[in-house]
Amino acid sequence: MFRQALTISGNTFTEAIRQPVFTVLVLIGALGLVLNVFLAAYSMEPGRGDNKILIDLGLSTVLLVGLLLAAFTATGVVAEEIEAKTVLTVVSKPVPRPLFVLAKFLGVTAAIGVAHATLSCIFTLSLRHRVMQNASDHLDGPVLTLGVGGALLALLLAAAGNYLYRRSFTSTFVALLCLTQVLAVLGVSVLTPQWGLQPPLAELTRDGGQVGQVLLGLFLLFEAVVVLTALCVALSTRLGQLPTLLIALGVFFAGLIAGALSGWVDQRLSLPPGVGVFESLIAVWNADIGIGLKPVYTLAKLVYLALPNLQFFWPADAISQGNSMIEDLSGRFTLAPILSVSGYALLYTVALLGAAVALFQRREVG
Template identity: 35%
Template sequence: MFQRFWSIAKVSFLETVRQPIYGVLLITTAILMMMNVSLAAFTLEDDDKLLLDLGLSTLLLSGLFLAAFSAAGVLSREIENRTAVTVISKPVSRPLFMLGKFMGLSGAILLAQYLGLLMFILCQRHGVLQNTRDPWDMPVIVFGFGSVIGGLLAAAFANYFYGKDFPLSALTLVTPLLTVSVIVVGFFSEKWEVIHFGDNYVGGQVIIAAFFVLLINLMLEAVATAASTRCGQLATLLICVVFLGTAIVSDYTFGQREGLSSALYHVTPNVGPLWIVDGLTGASQEGFVPFSYVGWATLYALLITAGVLSIGVALFQRREVG
């Protein structure tokens, strides 16, 4: 059973990363991360905090669109094209098939979020240029751009001369190169002076905030997977947007009332506790997030994910695929 599960997950992962929309969203995320550095300068103050807000919001929106479009492409399209029945007709149960698809999709989105996090760290390290006389952070530009462009050129070379799959080759090359670049940049200042590793990087609390964004995207991925068992691409995206919007305003709408509102508050998913960016200022640690809070928040997100997936399995059980 586990062998079939991992086979489905592997195929789902490869299908997801090979979709054109996956690469388009990765490139869009990178461009938006770089644009955030300039956009955050249009403030009278708190530009570092705005850069942090924009960076985490970019990660959240990237995960939202990746979850909706990828889930629809991996699961909904297979159901509509009647290719899912080929697998289900074999000794593979529907819950196993759907969970395998979810696991493969999770791996692809986790990889995209990891790459987005690396770009987020580099952009936070570069910081906002207050005026035209402020120097550019050359280590970030040299190593950041160099790793991405070098990986893409190498993938294009392998694709042209050896027939390798370009999206998969690009991810295989860019991911370790960008990781090494982030590590190397941590040892240099803006003026190429050797410093203690990580002195100019974001604090650990910012990484925790990015981890919470990943948990939100995990819930959105479960919603997208469940919705794609019955809906197409556009409807899946709409359901994900409604879910995220409801979860964001849950505290404000239902949290301070009684009666029916109180009951709705307890059954409505709430991502407010996972969005801790308001307690952070720039790259510093204004507040401290205890590990117990991280543990409970992670458990809450996993329970919501499991509950939504259970609904998706129930919907898929009665879906005609043949």
Template identity: 30%
Template sequence: MDPINGSFEESPDGLLHEAKGSPLKATCSMIQLLGVAKNSYLQTLRQPVYGIIVLVTLGGLAMAPTVTGWTLDDDNKMLRDLGLSTLLIQGLFLACFAASSVLNTEIDDKTVLSVAAKPIARSVFLSGKFFGVFGAIATAHYLAGLVLYMVIRHGVLQAAYEKSDLTVIFLGLIPLASMLILGAVLNYLFDWRYLPTVITLFLITGSFSTLVLLAIDRDWKIQAYEVTQIVDPLPPEISDPAMLRGIVEFRPDPGQAHLTGHKGVIVRKLWKGPITEQDLEYLMGLSSSIVWKNDCRFLADKAREMQGSEIFKSAILVLGALGLLTAIALAASTRLGLMSTFLICLAAVGVGLTVDHIIRPIADSGATWARIAANALPNFQMFWMVDALADDRVIPWSYVGAAMGYCAVYSLGLLLLGIALFETREVG
């Protein structure tokens, strides 16, 4: 019997049941998945520990320029590394606490029965929990990323002649700090929950402040987003601007445009990212002049020192690592409590950061167990770009895409493991 385009089938008792694999069943499963994900997302945001971890993270990032101002090397590199580490640690704690709260605690308290007893597959239930928890972690990661941008833009005052970036202070830190007071006022007047309200205000204010800061420089002028290097003069071999291939552009000084061997500057737009080694070799090969080669090298170094786009890519990769941690924490929470889940996640990060340095060389020497371990263990080093940033390397977008693909596949495997563990878990 096929009353509605094959969506139902008749059972031996004469009743109509939804056919397996029907579009209606898939739609219902998707609605259930989104419902569980939304509920888990809001449940995580309302946890007091979530707000505390986020506020501590933001406070730590705001204090980072002071803490990192005592190194014997480049303080701003230390600031960058500390900021990315803070993002990872925040995600680690949130993944453990959130996964334990939305799953293990509900199982122990039998409150999961209110959902699991309904006609919803446990696989759909656990998948919804994953997306909800990861969404909450991504929200915290986004907010911390905004503050990290403000902090890195301000930088560390390494000398007495350096001045604070007033644009960051007046448009970033002060508005965010004022949201703490506004949250308390809203809590008093309307009985709104303080921590979720403050985080929501932070998201709105932080996003707007960041957009404004992206548009202006520290002198309150429109941001140019370019680096320049004086060229005196442009080598005669470069007679056509097309020879530069858009890697850089040449701007002659006033009154020099009509002369051979123009004086001016070569310009690199920062939105194009740092100059790659291949592009740099091409530019240097346009002329045999040592001065031209040095000018190209100086411009490439200036572009790489900015590292804005590379830090952005690094933060995206850290989010991929947090996706893996969420899947690990959720799979562990189907059977274990908070502390056990935390220790497993901590061990996974520790081992995952050493796979390429310890296990991979052993695997290359021919050890079978090392090859299996190197491929089976989560490789968190793939998402950790501190070494690449320290060497001023360019992180290709193709690499970011490959790493996020690895995150998706590995997280899917962990989620399937969690579903298998949850299917046999007694919840009654």
């Protein structure tokens, strides 16, 4: 059974990164991260404010591209395979349907993980380069040479492999781009902007460890993308590409404001901080308010209860305010916040995969 799961996951991974839309979205995300360095130079607080905007724009770009990759990739390797009846070649063999769904999810997640790693490396390079605020500012030579040079090298090698050995250009390019950008980050970590040598961990401790906080934030964003991937896989077992994309976008935007909606209800009812969602629901129906407001408040609470609260995974506010995600109020090291968010992501992913298995279990594929 393990070998079957590994085979299906590997084929799904290969099929996912071969999709032209996968490469296009990765390139769009990479271009957006590069342009953010120039777009962030127009804040009302030059210097620190520009870099805050750069972090916000970069994290937003990575998260949005991850959502689009999840929607398009999941439908490309699940929904289209069901519609084309090619899934029959798998489920007609002794392969349980739950195993098929889980293996598909793992393959899609691995492909999106490669894209996320690539974009995270490009984002890290953009943070190292910083926003150019004055005409006298100099370009960061190592960032441009290793980052842009690595991308061009990946392009040339992928083109050569396609021409000489008939290898898939898109999958080869995506894999090589990820590799070259990882090497670029490692190279930049030991080089100063003037091509001097520096300790490998110097970048992580710069500006109070801001880069290290950003890397933790990117890890949290990947967990959010994994949750959205599980959602898209579940939707793809029954729906096509366009409905899956629309519902995923709706859940994405609703998940960003779900916490704010719940907090708004608590504030209107003057509930104490930290009150549970079920206690607040009881308080809504016991409150002395208009009968028309009770359904509105209840709907806001149900949205918070049912949809993933993506604000848990959003690190930009903490990074911009200089709050550490691995220290408590007294400054002691703790992984409690990271572990709690990871546990939330794990439970939500398991729940969505359970729904995906249930939806696919009775799906007619013949």
